[in-house]
Amino acid sequence: MATQMILAVLNALSMGMAIFLVAAGITLIFGLLKILNMAQGAFFMIGAYLAFSIIGHQQLSLPAFIGVALLAGLAVGLLGLLTDRLILSRLRHVDYHYMLIATFALMMVCHGVVKVIWGVNFFSVLPPKGLDQPLQIGTIFLSRYSVFVIAAGLVTYAILEIAIHRLWVGKLMQSLASKPWMCALLGINVSLGLTLSVMFAFFLAGFAGGLMLPLQSLSPQLGDAYLLYGFFAIIIGGLGNIRGAMLGAILLGLVNSLNTILLPQWPGIAIYVVLAVFLFFRPEGLFPSLAAQPEDSSDQNEAAMSGPVSHRKNWFRVGSLLFVAALSLPFWADGGLLYIAGSAVIYALFALSWNILFGYTGLASFGHAAFFAIGAYFTGVMLRDWPQVPFLLILLGCGVAGALVAGLLGALALRRLAGIFLAVLTIALAEVTRLLISYSDFLGREDGLVGIPRPVLDGLGIDLSRSSSYYWFLLVAVALLIGMLWWILHGRFGRLLLITRQDPDRAAFLGVNVIRVRTMSFMLSGAVAAIAGGLYAPWARIVTLEQVSFLASTQPVLNAMLGGVHSFWGPLIGAGIFAALEYGTRTFVGLSEMMMGALLLLIILAAPNGVIGLWRAYTTAKRAGTTDRKEGSVTPEEKSPRRLADGHSQS
Template sequence: MLDQVLFALANGLATGMAVFLVAAGVTLIFGLLRILNFAQGSFFMLGAYVAFSIMGPSASSIWVFLLAALVSGVVVAVLGLVTDMVVFRRLRNYDEAYTLIATFALMMLLDGLIKLIWGLNYHSISPPPSLGGVLMFGPVIVPIFSLFIIGLGILVFIILEFAIHRLWIGKIVQALAHDQWMSGFVGINVPLMLTLTVVAAFFLAGAAGGLLLPNQSLSPTLSHAFLLQAFIAVIIGGLGNIRGAFMAALVLGLVESLNAVVLPDQPGVAMYVVMVAFMLWRPAGLLSAGTVDHATSQHAAASVPIDWARYRTMLTVAGIAGAIGVAAMPLWANPGTVFLAGVALIAALFALSWNLLFGTTGLATFGHAAFFAIGCYASGLMLKATGGQWFLVVLIAAALIGAVVAAIVGSVAIRRTTGIALAILTLALSEIMRLLISSSASLGRDDGVSGIPRPDLDLGFTTLSLQSTQNYFWFLFVVCGAMALGLWWLSAGPLGRVLRAVKQDAERTSFLGINIGRYRLVAFIISGSVATLAGALQAPWVQIVTPEAANYLVSMQPMLSTLLGGAAFFWGPVVGTVLFFILAEATRALAGLSEVVTGGVLLLLVMLAPDGVLGIIGRLRLRKRAASQGPKLEFVAKEARP
């Protein structure tokens, strides 16, 4: 056992250093730009693919290996320069939630391009001959390449530590991080220094991808493995703090490695548990004296003033016609299209539940998939146990379970964290759930629960069979429509007005005697309950549920739909869901194309039209009226631009 622990410690050091090499770039960018770059893992993966293209499955010598890593760093640094000029400069004054989603869209775009260029195959890469083999330290066997990674991580940390805290350029970087306006006032070229820092961060990501290439299998999923761990290290260490990121990466590497020895049946869980504990203990991070939230412009969250009353009749007629068309789909569409339409109905309800937090209350969560997964598994297991009976009871029970879980999680998470910390904390909780489900024999492990029966609906006076796709689709239409109208009623009523006031200015709202924490918790509970209900509807529709229902990528779906349609508008998530499914269906034939199109469209919307498709329509209406009514309204239309 001692030998295993010692080996785990050595392996944990190597893992921690690998995580730090990715986290260092994330820390540098956040330290100056206040942008938590979701795409850093994808640029790391791009560096690995570039190095693979240069040296192949095995480097002939260490010099070829180092040259490939250097070229990878330069290529990614050039792309970083382009990214800074095109994307980051636009995002610097945006609300943090929008920057997170924008960089996630950038990640999707880059991941899709990598799949289109290099394909979906897995590649195994051998280290150069001089870094192969192992060394014996008593009873402990340590690969030479692991020692190389440890030494590399320490070297990069020393260089960054010395440069930031000892060299003149580091003093400038610290001044920029503290006050960019004052730095520019004393003669520092702020745009140039910001760009150089971004280029350095991307060079680190690309070079790390090449240097760590023999440390793991190369595939299009490589970025996700390192991305979450790097984010956790950055959050625990303190956003923008290199020393904190280094310490946190070491802790996470050791915890993950020891987890494999002490809890082999629960791989990866300990790392997320440690993250949650640290975030609840010190939400601002180990080496951060401030908070994790920074005052940024609410520019991206502004909505376009549209007089919807002028178009009430037209919108009502269009809504009724659209609803009739969707309800009639089983009569004119093929079964495949009907199935996708049913999934879209559930996804729209899921997106509406998330936007109650984001668009109405101003809370961004990245772990909403946890509630969806709870609903899927609760509904699937109960339907299998009852043979498809008591479906209404099953749905109510699932929603109540979701409400209880949301109350427990929200009472802790919302009280201790907000902003970025809340988003990452909920993501960690969702990943813990996914890993626990994957290791649970009673829940089917990675295979999940299959053969979920379509239910029978007991109406008291009669029983309606929902086993046919046609009947269940109509049931979905009625339930999702009723829940959407219920959420609209809440959003338009007194509760919705208070929640919007909390989002607009929490401090002033609290001065009025309103308990903002309580209202945020109420919104969190309602949102979690509706998301759980959406999952409960999904399970018998697709008749299988797997741990991937809790994957953080599932949490991104309502975000994409909401931003695509317009977070400032109640029906924006529904419009976004329809457009999202149309884009996905039109591009699904070629691997990676769907991600490129979806990510590219979302990125353009966040940067150019953060209020979504409905916001674009509103601005076009304003400009049309401005052209016909004179200069005063034309000024209003210009002010509505993002």
């Protein structure tokens, strides 16, 4: 038992130091720029791939191995310079929700680039010479490499602790983070200081990736787990606090080791329990920081503050034409194009559900795929095991299940959490959902549910087993749901959502129960997302863990941002554009993901109001040009105040 505990502590410290090396870069960037960099795990992965490209399958000496890890860190640091110049520096004065989405998109680009360059195969690297043999202490055998990772983490922490809290460099960094305008008045180059700090944070990610390469197989999913655990560590420790990141990482390592010993049948679940406890009862973390929660920027454009709007007649005309065109698709399209079109219809509804939270309520969910998966798995199980239950009743059950989960989460979280904390909580929800599904034989574990039958509408005598029949059912069902949502969001409830989004304090002063309104929005969003998942299961006839992945949660974000989050119809248009891009890049491994991320980045940087925002800007400029031309045709005498007054009196 003593040996087992010693090994558990060693594994806990090793895992904790690995998490800390990623979390350190995340907390440094947050402390300086108030940006929770969701691409930090991707750059950790890139550092590992760069180190692998140098090492290959040879076994290096320890100094050479450390040198390769440093080279990988320097290369990723240069990528950090490029990232700061092109992306981060342009996002320092915008709504932090857009910062989160932009770094999310950057993560997708990195994943796509890795798949295009290195492929999707798994690789492994041997530990350096001298660390590939176990270390014997009495009757206990320890991993020399794990001891080395612990030592590397402690040395890194000591350097950061001394630099931040003891040296002038750290004092300068803290000044840049808290009072950049005062530093500028004193003649300090604020932009250069922030850029160098970002480069160092990226260097830490690349160095950690190269250093921990022998610990795991190298794949494009390498950075995802470290990214999540890095987020959890800084949430537990306190945002922007390096000491908190260290303690949070060690705590996660210890919890994971105890989970392995006490609950081996539920691996990894205890970490999410601990995270939930901290989020609900101590969201500020072990070491509360003044930088714990960024505020919305006052420099947002007016469209971003006005909420979704709609030009009813024009959009209904366009929508009617598109609906008629979509109805004709089964008569001339092949099976592949029909499947893409049906999926686009479902994902349009999914994107609309996400935009109820973001566009109307001002809440960002980065784990919205959890609700989609709840509906998909619920429908798959019902159609597989209880086909006698009416399909419309199953879809209603999906909506109820999604609303209940969202209502429970909202009731617990929205009283205490907002912004970044809520975003991390929704990510954790998606991961817990994925873990629970992977543990369940009933739900197919990693294989998922396959061979899901398509339903028959007994009461109406309609057989939906053919793809064309189910496709037409999809169109009608989604159109009815969209009409219902349009009616809800353009009524009193929609106005309540907009006022709580724009100024929650004033809304509360006017008697609006802000928490209840946000919880109801969460429930409506979760219900619609679950129904979208319920429609997807018989259409795809297979449901797997991919429906709960990071990429699945980016789908509604991309569709909504692409079309425009400040329009009701924006997510629907974005889903159509994205479906066309996906169909054109479906044969290129990694290219689709890279293009999705790059497109989302372009939207955030150049057109944050999406395609509809660009169209409105164009029509506004066109009307202004027409008005200018009309005014230009008036003579100076006619434009004089006296002549205008005379003309008005004569009329």
